[in-house]
Amino acid sequence: MAAVTTESLDDILDLxxxxxxxxxQKQATxxxxxxxxxxxxxxxxxxxxxxxxxxxxxxxxxxQAVLASxxxxxxxWISEAIPTxxxxxxxxxxxxxxxxxDMSSVLGSLGYDVIWLNVMAFVLSSLLVKTQLAKRIALxxxxxxxxxxxxxxxxxxxxxxxxxxxxxxxxxxxxxTLPIMLIVAAIYGSTSEKPNSFGKNLLLQNLIGINxxxxxxxxxxxxxxxxIAFIYNLGGTKVYYSDWMFANLPxxxxxxxxxxxxxxxxxxxxxxxxxxxxxxxxxxxxxxQLDKMGHITALEKxxxxxxxxxxxxxxxxxxxxxxxxxxxxPVMAALVGGIIALLPRIGILKWNxxxxxxxxxxxxAGAYAGGLALNDTGAAQWVISQIFTRxxxxxxxxxxxxxxxxxxxxxxxHLVFTSKTMRTIILIPFxxxxxxxxxxxxxxLALPAAFTIDWVxxxxxxxxxxxxxxxxxxxxxxxxxxxxxxxxxxxxGLLIIAGxxxxxxxxxxx
Amino acid sequence: MRVKLLIxxxxxxxxxxxxxxxxxxxxxxxxxxAADGSAQVNxxxxxxxxxxxxxxxxxxxxxxxxxxxxxxxxxxxxxRLSHGxxxxxxxxxxxxxxxxxxxxxxxxxxxxxxxxxxxxxxxxYDLSYRMVHTSAAPLERFTVEIIxxxxxxxxxxxxxxxxxxxNAGTSPYQLGMIxxxxxxxxxxxxxxxxxxxxxxxxxxxxxxxPLFIAVLVLIAGAYLILFRDLVFPGRSKA
Numbered sequence: 001m002a003a004v005t006t007e008s009l010d011d012i013l014d015l016x017x018x019x020x021x022x023x024x025q026k027q028a029t030x031x032x033x034x035x036x037x038x039x040x041x042x043x044x045x046x047x048x049x050x051x052x053x054x055x056x057x058x059x060x061x062x063x064q065a066v067l068a069s070x071x072x073x074x075x076x077w078i079s080e081a082i083p084t085x086x087x088x089x090x091x092x093x094x095x096x097x098x099x100x101x102d103m104s105s106v107l108g109s110l111g112y113d114v115i116w117l118n119v120m121a122f123v124l125s126s127l128l129v130k131t132q133l134a135k136r137i138a139l140x141x142x143x144x145x146x147x148x149x150x151x152x153x154x155x156x157x158x159x160x161x162x163x164x165x166x167x168x169x170x171x172x173x174x175x176x177t178l179p180i181m182l183i184v185a186a187i188y189g190s191t192s193e194k195p196n197s198f199g200k201n202l203l204l205q206n207l208i209g210i211n212x213x214x215x216x217x218x219x220x221x222x223x224x225x226x227x228i229a230f231i232y233n234l235g236g237t238k239v240y241y242s243d244w245m246f247a248n249l250p251x252x253x254x255x256x257x258x259x260x261x262x263x264x265x266x267x268x269x270x271x272x273x274x275x276x277x278x279x280x281x282x283x284x285x286x287x288x289q290l291d292k293m294g295h296i297t298a299l300e301k302x303x304x305x306x307x308x309x310x311x312x313x314x315x316x317x318x319x320x321x322x323x324x325x326x327x328x329x330p331v332m333a334a335l336v337g338g339i340i341a342l343l344p345r346i347g348i349l350k351w352n353x354x355x356x357x358x359x360x361x362x363x364x365a366g367a368y369a370g371g372l373a374l375n376d377t378g379a380a381q382w383v384i385s386q387i388f389t390r391x392x393x394x395x396x397x398x399x400x401x402x403x404x405x406x407x408x409x410x411x412x413x414h415l416v417f418t419s420k421t422m423r424t425i426i427l428i429p430f431x432x433x434x435x436x437x438x439x440x441x442x443x444x445l446a447l448p449a450a451f452t453i454d455w456v457x458x459x460x461x462x463x464x465x466x467x468x469x470x471x472x473x474x475x476x477x478x479x480x481x482x483x484x485x486x487x488x489x490x491x492x493g494l495l496i497i498a499g500x501x502x503x504x505x506x507x508x509x510x
Numbered sequence: 511m512r513v514k515l516l517i518x519x520x521x522x523x524x525x526x527x528x529x530x531x532x533x534x535x536x537x538x539x540x541x542x543x544a545a546d547g548s549a550q551v552n553x554x555x556x557x558x559x560x561x562x563x564x565x566x567x568x569x570x571x572x573x574x575x576x577x578x579x580x581x582x583x584x585x586x587x588x589x590r591l592s593h594g595x596x597x598x599x600x601x602x603x604x605x606x607x608x609x610x611x612x613x614x615x616x617x618x619x620x621x622x623x624x625x626x627x628x629x630x631x632x633x634x635y636d637l638s639y640r641m642v643h644t645s646a647a648p649l650e651r652f653t654v655e656i657i658x659x660x661x662x663x664x665x666x667x668x669x670x671x672x673x674x675x676x677n678a679g680t681s682p683y684q685l686g687m688i689x690x691x692x693x694x695x696x697x698x699x700x701x702x703x704x705x706x707x708x709x710x711x712x713x714x715x716x717x718x719x720p721l722f723i724a725v726l727v728l729i730a731g732a733y734l735i736l737f738r739d740l741v742f743p744g745r746s747k748a
Contacts, residue, residue: 030741037740041730048726055716057687061663099632099665099714377666378685429680 009279009289012186013139015129015179020122020357023083024192024473032080032478039079047072051098056382063379065100070370070379070416077367077461078477084460084470085359088366101373109369113331114171114464115361120334121175121468122356124307127341127349131303132293134179139290141180142187147283149198149275150264152184153205157260160209161253165217167314169330170454171464173210176311178468181206185474187286189278192473198274199474201264204483208259208457210465212491215454216249217241219318223420227450230428235435235442247506248451251494258494259487267486268479303348310337360471367461371418380417381426384409388430399440399510400499403448406431407495410449411488414456420463424453444509448495455491458484533558534565535608538653541639545659547625552615560605567598575616583612624659628714634665638710639696649701654709657693663716664692671708672698683709692716 011017028036050068055061073091077084092109095101109115128134145155156177163173181202185191190199214220218228218241228239264270279285296304313320313333320327328336341347342354374380387409393402410427417423431449435442456462460470460480470480503509537555544550557565578587578598585603589596606612623635630636639656643649658664664685674681683696698707 033740037734037737040733040737044726044730048723052718052723055663055692057692058685060667060685061665061714061716099634378681 009285012279013135013183013289015134015182015186016353016355018182018186018191019355020192020360020471020473021355023357023359026193026195026473026476028080028476032476035079035478036081039075039081043072043075043079043081046075058385059379059382060377062100063374063377063382065098066095066370066373066377067379067383069094069098069100070374073366073370074416077459078481080477083359084477085363085366088363088369091366091370095369095373100377101369105373105376106369109372110361110365112365112368113329114368115364117169117171117331117334117464118361118364118468119356120331120338121171123338123341123349123354124310124334125175125179126354126356127303127307127337128179129355130349130353131300132297133300133303133307135183136290136293136296136300138180138183138187139286139293142184142277143283143287143290146184146187146277146286149188149201149270150260152188153201153260153264156181156184156202156206157209157256160206160213161216161256164210164213164220167311168214168217168219168221168317169314170210170214170221171468172311172314172330172334174206174465174468175334176307177206177210178472181469182472185472187277187279188274190274190474195474196274197264197268197270200268200479201270203469203472203474204268204480205260205263207466207469207480208483208487209256211454211456211463212252212255215451216245216252218244221420221454223424223453224450226421227424227428227446227453230424230432231443231446231450234429234432235446237441237443237447239443239447243506247447247503247508250502251451251491251498255487255491255494258490262490263483263487267483299348306337306340306348309340310334357471360467363460363470364467367418367467371422371461374416375419375422375426380422383416384413384426384430388434393434393438395438397438399444402434402438402440403445403499403509404492404496406434406445406449407452407499408492411452411455411492411495412458412485414462414488415458415485418461420453420456424450441510444503447508448499448503451495452491455488457487533647534649536651537649538655540655540657542657543622543624543659543662545624545662547620547622548618549621550615550617551621552613554611554613556608556611557606558608559602561602563602565600565602566592567600573618573620575618578614578616580614581612583610584614587614624662624713630712632665633714634712635714636668636710637713638708640706640708643701643703643705643707646703648703651697651699652701652707653695653697654707655693655695656709657688657691658713660691661716662692662713664694665712665714667694668710668712669708670696670710671706 047068050071051065055064069091072094073087076082076087076090082090092106095106096103141155142152146152159177160173163176167173185199185202188196188198190196190202215224218224224244228244232238277283277286310333313328313336314330317327317330341349342351391405410431413423413427428446428450431446432442435445456466458481460466460477466480499509535556535558537553540552542550559565574589580587580600583602583604583606585601588599590599591597600614622637628635639654641652641654643652667683670683672682674683682698683694685692685694687693694709694711696707696709701707
């Protein structure tokens with residue numbers, strides 16, 4: 001074990017020396033090297049096939065161009081043949097040059113609320129780092145749970161599950177916990193320059209925890225609410241908050257626990273040398289470090305106050321209208337926090353101290369432009385309708401066959417869609433009409449499918465937390481896919497089992 | 511400024527209240543466009559009217575067709591100008607019920623800009639359709655199908671009335687193909703007096719330059735050579 005000396009402990013715990021805005025240079029494995037090498041011709045081949053095929057019925061020429069460009073970008077994102085943010089820029093250029101989407105829409109993606117949320121999230125995250133609040137919380141967590149890797153990972157699972165009902169915005173939860181994750185990872189010897197299996201598991205488990213925990217609650221995301229509206233308006237069944245929670249929360253807990261256990265054992269094996277803190281003197285040294293920090297400082301209190309105010313706004317969103325007469329969006333809450341943090345004399349941060357990874361913003365902007373162009377041109381809907389048409393369900397098909405196919409389609413479709421809302425808008429009505437056509441209860445298919453809306457865990461572009469966590473440089477796109485797809489498949493298995501058992505008890509499935 | 515060219519528009523109305531009025535129920539228009547800018551328009555509709563009743567259908571083309579071919583129930587089809595608006599006046603030869611389908615068709619030269627040079631980027635042509643329902647009686651169902659010339663594709667649907675709802679999986683317009691030609695069909699139901707059914711879209715030739723394929727092959731080939739050191743460490747970059 002390469003334990004570090006206590007002299008460098010301060011360096012490890014000082015996140016200001018591990019800036020997210022600096023892209024780390026990493027050595028790719030031989031497999032990754034090969035992937036990089038073949039991905040450009042393979043990507044071009046896929047692009048060429050999609051772009052040059054005769055425009056199929058039901059698809060616009062713009063939709064075809066977007067589909068081909070997005071497929072190319074997807075290959076390049078996965079292989080990282082060129083940096084992910086450069087791929088995003090390539091995608092944006094292709095969208096415009098191939099007449100897929102207009103320039104103002106493409107460039108406008110950099111002004112989306114998600115980008116603003118990301119920028120402010122990193123300002124607030126920098127606040128936690130500068131005040132040493134993140135360090136104190138992380139040290140406390142480690143001293144209590146961090147003797148071994150597995151309990152430490154479990155502590156984060158519990159943390160994310162606890163935060164989910166309080167703070168619906170997944171990006172907000174990511175921001176709160178990100179600096180803590182980074183310090184814990186660093187203590188276990190995992191940095192962006194030299195990530196190890198603990199850091200990978202920690203970040204990816206949190207990615208899954210943040211996203212999947214949202215599906216335990218009806219208010220976990222706007223897309224959940226849209227799905228319920230469809231089920232009510234098109235399917236005729238009212239689903240209440242408690243119905244959703246009783247049905248899906250147990251599944252979420254089981255899935256997160258299974259992931260916690262299997263992730264470090266099977267998916268990305270936690271090596272024994274990475275399973276303990278990489279600090280000479282071990283936990284005792286960290287205890288000493290915590291003691292050395294002394295009582296909470298005035299700066300920490302000030303930081304906690306600013307951050308706490310933002311969190312309070314996030315937590316109380318459902319009461320905003322009665323309190324203020326309007327609802328404060330999570331982005332605006334973060335913006336207010338960012339302003340206070342950056343105010344001279346009143347605030348804590350100087351602009352230069354805010355660690356904002358702008359390459360992430362470009363990456364996000366490209367991904368959102370591609371995703372929204374897919375929706376806007378009708379290409380995403382066309383792909384889904386083609387899949388349903390090709391499946392050609394006959395009327396003598398059993399409910400369970402349709403159930404498995406529909407859930408799988410809903411679950412894995414997040415690899416193509418970058419917006420949960422769009423995925424819901426396109427897929428849930430399809431599923432309800434399919435159920436009606438085949439004579440099944442719409443809720444029996446649509447509700448379990450809706451439970452997977454937030455399971456957007458397969459790619460860094462699949463959701464806001466994924467994008468933010470990816471900037472840490474602790475894992476590659478391929479590792480994200482591996483972890484995400486395996487966990488999604490476990491989730492599919494759980495949903496199938498639940499369909500036969502738990503959902504039957506609740507009267508959801510026949 | 512986007513050049514908006516009205517290609518086809520039929521303002522539908524039942525006979526004026528003063529006349530012995532027939533009532534239109536369902537109308538389907540099919541516009542088959544040709545690459546030279548001409549169009550063949552086929553309209554079929556169901557109406558409830560007595561023999562001798564007149565159905566007035568405003569007509570928004572800038573030129574009149576040479577001939578209007580119509581089904582036997584329609585005695586005559588003549589053009590007229592009313593308040594500066596072109597209209598088609600159909601006089602029925604016999605009584606019709608809602609079960610009867612009436613048809614008329616005409617051909618027009620220079621009905622669309624497709625015959626001329628493309629003035630927009632990427633070779634796009636702006637095409638639009640607009641119908642205003644002026645009759646007091648609601649139209650049960652209105653459908654317009656626009657079929658593009660061979661080798662033409664729809665690039666973008668710019669707008670539609672009724673609009674595609676933001677939070678719904680359904681769309682008032684459908685894209686498809688018929689006999690190897692791309693088409694778009696817009697449908698609206700229960701069209702009330704004064705309501706508009708409209709569609710604006712861009713279309714262009716579906717042919718793509720083979721030069722682009724060559725460029726892609728060249729880039730892919732160059733990448734394989736320049737980046738071969740990724741997998742063959744001994745071979746340095748070119």
